[in-house]
Amino acid sequence: DKMLCILPFEKKFYDNYDVDCQFVGHPLLDEIAKVEPVDRNKFYKANRLNPKKEVIALLPGSRKQEVSRMLTVMLEVVKMFPNYQFVVACAPSLPLSYYKKIIGEKSNVRLVINRTYQLLQLSSAAIVTSGTATLETALLDVPEVVCYKANRISYIIARQLAKVKYICLVNLIMDRLVVKELIQNDMTSSNIRDELQSLLNSSKRQKKLLEDYEELKYVLGNAGASDRAAETIISYVKKN
Numbered sequence: 682d683k684m685l686c687i688l689p690f691e692k693k694f695y696d697n698y699d700v701d702c703q704f705v706g707h708p709l710l711d712e713i714a715k716v717e718p719v720d721r722n723k724f725y726k727a728n729r730l731n732p733k734k735e736v737i738a739l740l741p742g743s744r745k746q747e748v749s750r751m752l753t754v755m756l757e758v759v760k761m762f763p764n765y766q767f768v769v770a771c772a773p774s775l776p777l778s779y780y781k782k783i784i785g786e787k788s789n790v791r792l793v794i795n796r797t798y799q800l801l802q803l804s805s806a807a808i809v810t811s812g813t814a815t816l817e818t819a820l821l822d823v824p825e826v827v828c829y830k831a832n833r834i835s836y837i838i839a840r841q842l843a844k845v846k847y848i849c850l851v852n853l854i855m856d857r858l859v860v861k862e863l864i865q866n867d868m869t870s871s872n873i874r875d876e877l878q879s880l881l882n883s884s885k886r887q888k889k890l891l892e893d894y895e896e897l898k899y900v901l902g903n904a905g906a907s908d909r910a911a912e913t914i915i916s917y918v919k920k921n
Contacts, residue, residue, distance in 0.1 A: 683917050685910050688854060689900055705909040706902025709813075713820045714904045719799040728791050734766040735805040737877070739790075740797070740818070742810035743772035745779065750830055751810045752783050757870035758808065758877065759790060765805070770797040770814075806880045808873060815860065816850040819894050824880040824887060826861050827851075830868045854900060859893045 684702040686692050695702035725732050741752035752769065759767050771780050771794040784790050793800050797814070801807060801821045809815050811829040818825045827849040846852075851859050861876045863869070879886055902909075 682921070683913075685913060687906060688850075689902075690853065690856070703913055704902065705913060706904075706906030707816075708906045708910075709816060709820060710898065710901055710904045711907055713798075713817070716798045716802070716821075719802045721803055724796075724799055724803060728768065728793055728796075730768070730791060731766055734764065736800070736803050737762065737765045737767050738800050738804040738807040738809075738818075738823070739767055739769045740807060740809040740814045741769065742812065742814075743774055745775065747810065748772070748775065748779070749783060751828060752780070754828070754830065754868055754870060755808050755873070756784060756788075756790065758873050761870070761874045762877065766791070768793055768800055768804075770800050806877055808877070811848050811850075811862070811864075813850065816854075819851045819860070819897055822891060822894055824890055826863060826873055826876040826880065828863045828868045828873065830865055851897060855893065855897060859890070859897070 682701065684695060684700055685705050686695070686702055687705065687707045689704055692702050692704040722732070724730070730736065739752065739755045741748045741755060756767075766789070768791045769780060769784070771777060771792050773795055777792060777794065780792055784792075797817070798821065801818055801823050804823050807818050807823050807825045809818050809825045809827055811827050815825065815827050829848060846856075847858070847862060848864060849860060849862050852862065863872050863876070880890075
């Protein structure tokens with residue numbers, strides 16, 4: 682009878698089919714607003730990080746095959762940035778042993794679990810698997826390069842079914858290229874390296890990205906989505 686949506690382009694779609702749809706904003710903005718500022722010294726000490734090096738976050742996804750496929754390529758970039766330290770945001774659904782098997786016991790890449798927001802707050806940049814994490818990273822104002830590599834057949838089928846210009850939520854919402862997408866064959870360590878170098882070293886690029894992130898927050902309706910949804914539901918019930 683009435684639909685509440687959390688992405689602006691969803692309303693445009695349902696309007697075409699005369700569905701009573703209202704855009705209330707995205708609840709992630711409320712979640713991000715609740716995030717407490719992280720204590721850098723405590724976080725570094727707890728996770729055995731080098732206090733003299735900046736952090737680059739690795740967000741390889743949450744499903745086993747996805748993590749294995751994505752993290753393997755992401756780790757190839759580590760040696761290309763010796764002046765930075767890399768930290769993997771682990772999904773709570775997977776055991777740490779699974780990640781350790783991929784990165785190797787002697788690796789200096791650190792792992793954190795259930796600390797993604799804290800990690801992102803302290804990161805100079807992030808390599809992120811396409812999904813909700815790309816939006817979270819943007820809302821926390823972290824420069825990011827978005828990656829995705831699927832099974833070849835699955836990717837071909839998906840491309841036939843989904844007629845969209847982008848796969849990253851940030852770009853889909855803004856309807857333009859805000860963050861770089863490295864998909865399938867474009868997801869190589871050299872391409873990730875080039876994009877990271879640009880994000881880390883170009884103040885002009887960083888400034889433009891932060892401006893785009895601010896616009897993204899505005900397009901998403903700013904904080905208060907949950908309250909707006911509740912008010913709409915109550916109002917609708919009273920009227921009907």
